[in-house]
Amino acid sequence: MRELKTIIEAYKKATAEGIKTVLATVVHVDGSSYRRPSARMLVDEHGITTGAISGGCLEGDALRKALHALVQNRNVLISYDTSDEADAVVGAQLGCEGIIQVLFEPLDANNSMNPLKLLEQIIGSQKPYVMVTLFNLKDRRGEQSGCTLMYKEGEKITGSIDNQKLYDSILNDTNIVFKEKRSLFRAYEDNQTTQNAFIEYFAPAVSLVIVGAGNDTQGLALMAETLGWNIYIVDGRPSHASESRFVSSCQIIVAKPEEALQNIPINEQTVFVLMTHNYHYDLSILKCLLPYDQVPYIGILGPKKKFQRMVDELKEKGIEIAQEQLDRIYAPIGLEIGAETPEEIAISVLAEINAVLNGTKGTFLRDKRGPIHTKENTQFDTLKI
Template identity: 55%
Template sequence: MRELEHIYLAYETAKSNKLNCVLATVVHVEGSSYRRAGARMLVDELGQMTGAISGGCLEGDALKKSLHALHQNRNKLITYDTSDESDAIVGAQLGCNGIIQILFEPIDYNNPENPVELLKEVLQNNNNSVLVSLFNLQKNQVQIGTSLLFNIGGKTLGDGRSTEFLQKIKSDAKFAHSAHKSCFRTYRSKKGELQAFFQFVPQPIHLVIVGAGNDAQILASMADSLGWNISVIDGRATHANKERFLGSCQVVVTEPEKALEALDINDNTVFVLMTHNYKYDLAILELLLLRESLLYIGILGPKKKYKRMLEDMAEKGIHPSAEQKNRIYAPIGLDLNSETPAEIALSILSEIQKVLCDSSADHLRDKLNRIHVDEPSEFQLVQLENQ
């Protein structure tokens, strides 16, 4: 999500400086690649690049293709085959052995729903979204581009296409949204075929740090670099204030009983309890147990602290179920032999990423299949009957 923010800021800068620009988007990958479908890069007419579509091997040629698309003022689809060792364009040759389709779209600042404006809505909506890019694998055909954003409010194509086609697009966007996964389609009619990439863009992780100590400052800073939304809660105004935390952080000074009232809690909200105040942490934990949608509640401190919490709650008649206990991570973090506050923060963030992505967190060198083996890449055929 942070990369999308950088792309939008670069777009705003180019627009204010009256510089034309092109958005390059990876719309399909067959085989292995450093970046997957959905990776983006913005290129302005001066050659300044923001974002990345590869590990560096494609950016040089992609710059040339971007400027060419800008000169012609039309969308272009370019195929890169990193499995071809004789292809000098790829340059460094990372050995990815993948076929990568990249869509280049000159940006029309006068269009309020141009591709980058749709990215802006993704950033501002703060909900799960689906971005739809329409293209044609026959490069000599018209490349429609990034044309639709689907979320709770829903957007429509607006280019005068037939009702059947539009309804098929919206139906598949709705599927990607509800399934929480990206997908690909080929729409076939009497006029030919058209491909579509439905990119599921999840809402950013919302990290709630209960505690505003020096270690919380480091955790918030590292989480911000990941593009997460951050809230900091503490009962001490001397600690919980904007001078001590990044401007992007929501900082709340409150007693524990009212802490959750100030928060916008969604399915991607996670909690880390680290006030170093046992009673404050315990009061928050009792409230969080009532929130069934939370996937992660981390508690800083040794096992004996968590054991004492369970005992104290039992005296109040609070007996967490096995499912509730399964959402609690105490002691918090992965076993990285962490010692310093920064190392502990790394351990915590790594564990949260592991839990939310349902990852094994094993060594990639021990993985038998491709790194992104679970990502779908096949085009599912959809027949348009009345076209």
Template identity: 45%
Template sequence: MKELQDIVNAFDKAAGAGKQTALATVVLVEGSSYRRAGARMLVTEDGQLTGAISGGCLEGDALRKARLVMAQNKPMLVTYDTTDDDDAKLGVGLGCNGIIHILIEPLFPENPNSPINLFRLFLSKRQPVVLITVFSLNNRQATQPGTCLLMKADKQTRGAIPDDEIKEAVLGDAKEVLKKGNSVTKTYVYGNGYTCFIELLQPAVALILFGAGNDAIPMVEMASVLGWQVTLVDGRANYAVSARFPLARKIIIAKPDQALLQLRFDERTVVVLMTHNYNYDMAMLRQLLPLQLSYVASLGPKKRLQRMLNELQDEGLAISAEQLRSIYGPAGIDIGSENADEIALSIIAEIQAVLNKRKVNSLRDKIAVHNRETTVVTENNL
């Protein structure tokens, strides 16, 4: 959730300078668009933008409307329709073949339940939450309540639903979103006929890298760009130092039998074994398998991983089919990686795909990673 953290940081800076701000949120998309519902952008009165609600085509018009929202201190629902000729006249030119509904709401630092403070609550802990944004889709001139309630994993809430007649139904739907893990948008025909964007927010990915070699450097850098929380673990004190890995959130120097005592795991934790030390990697794999993480990668050839798994089974460790499905080796997707930077990109992409339940061509599914044709030059070829 790097975008939310960036928005909070930008808001704090603007508030400290006494600037007015507004938050633009994509609350509903009909058809296709560059960003889906949940995309956000902070706008300051002097035109500074943090985050994005499109590929750049909506930001200019949204800035103009955000300034109006700040002047009136009143939320506004804006709809962009790619089939509407007026959008082309405005210079929007979406080209996405979709209808995008964006809620723009003024932000007030003194409001304890403002969207920014709800973001802070979410970002303070590694737990999924549901964020509820209420708007009137059928009447854009009606009151647009905006981002109003957060429900935590323990079902405790902060904020309030503005319509008592739909409160019970909305909270029930929020619990279902927490249970099923999918955001929904629902219109309630009773009460004021509000539409609610009931959004699941997941914590940032926690990436644990075992190995502080040179090839771990681009892994840490790329993961940090995405806002992932990176922990580096290695037994070599001269390798695992902050001077080499300034972007790592935490660096642990530990032998395999002590490493896990200093780590915490949750549903958004992923692991990459890249120490290039067979015994260290196998010792960690032995401890990680029972945790049933969603993604554990092993750098190196397939036969190296298979040898580790065979030895663990020979030791008497029962490895289930479900556990095997969570192990990726060789690590990464098939993009023809050669150097450390490209390998890091392929692994980061694979992690993203696995967490989002997307099908990709993983290297673990190939018989050979590097399968190059060799051209034999003879006199006839010259």
């Protein structure tokens, strides 16, 4: 999300200065690639780029293709085959052995369907969104529709399609994407043509609630800001929980434990880290959090015996922590990477949270069997309309 914010900021600056821009988006990958579908790069008419669609090997040619699309003032679809060693553009330079589809869209500041205008609505949102991008793999020189529709929780926000059958099919698939919470690739086929679609799922922005405003939480907040997460600092001490001690994007909440959660929007992308070094404050926050089944991660700093003491004391008060609740609690907090300093601990904690949110174990990639990125749901399912 951080990269997307940077792209939007660069676009707004260029627009204010009257500079024309093009958005390059990876809309599909078959095989391996450094970046996955949804990677984006902004190119302005002076050749300045923001963001990336690869590890650097595609950007040079993509810059030329973007400027060409800008001159033509039309959407252009380009295929990069990184498995072709004879390709002087990429070939052996990348070594990923994948076919990457990149859509170049010149941006019209006056167009309400401008994809960056739409993406700006997503930044920081507490609701999931779906964006539909249409392109044509069979007729690359034909019309490439590009960003066509946007939905929020199944409700259409903007966009239209003249073909009613196509629209109805996309709407149905959009509902599937919302339900399964993952992007979908579809090829819609009728008697005349085939339209490929990248139906892209945007989860709500990650919100990190750091309970504690000690010195060791400052590095954690700083690194989380780099990821583009929403950050809340919660503490009962106004001397510690102050704006001067944390990055500007942090929202500071000074409150008693039972009042703190009232000021925080909580959803399935809200995670909590309890590290006040005040046992009773952390215990009270944990007690308040237990009913929130949608919270996927509650991390508690400290040894196992501290958490066991919490479990025992809650049990004495008649509060039994169910297994489903225990599964969401990570104590001790963080991945085992030998972390000692506050900064190293912050890396350990953020890596664990990212692994939990993405449903992975946080193990060594070299020990993983098969490709780094899952190929599940990356093929175009063809639907007759």
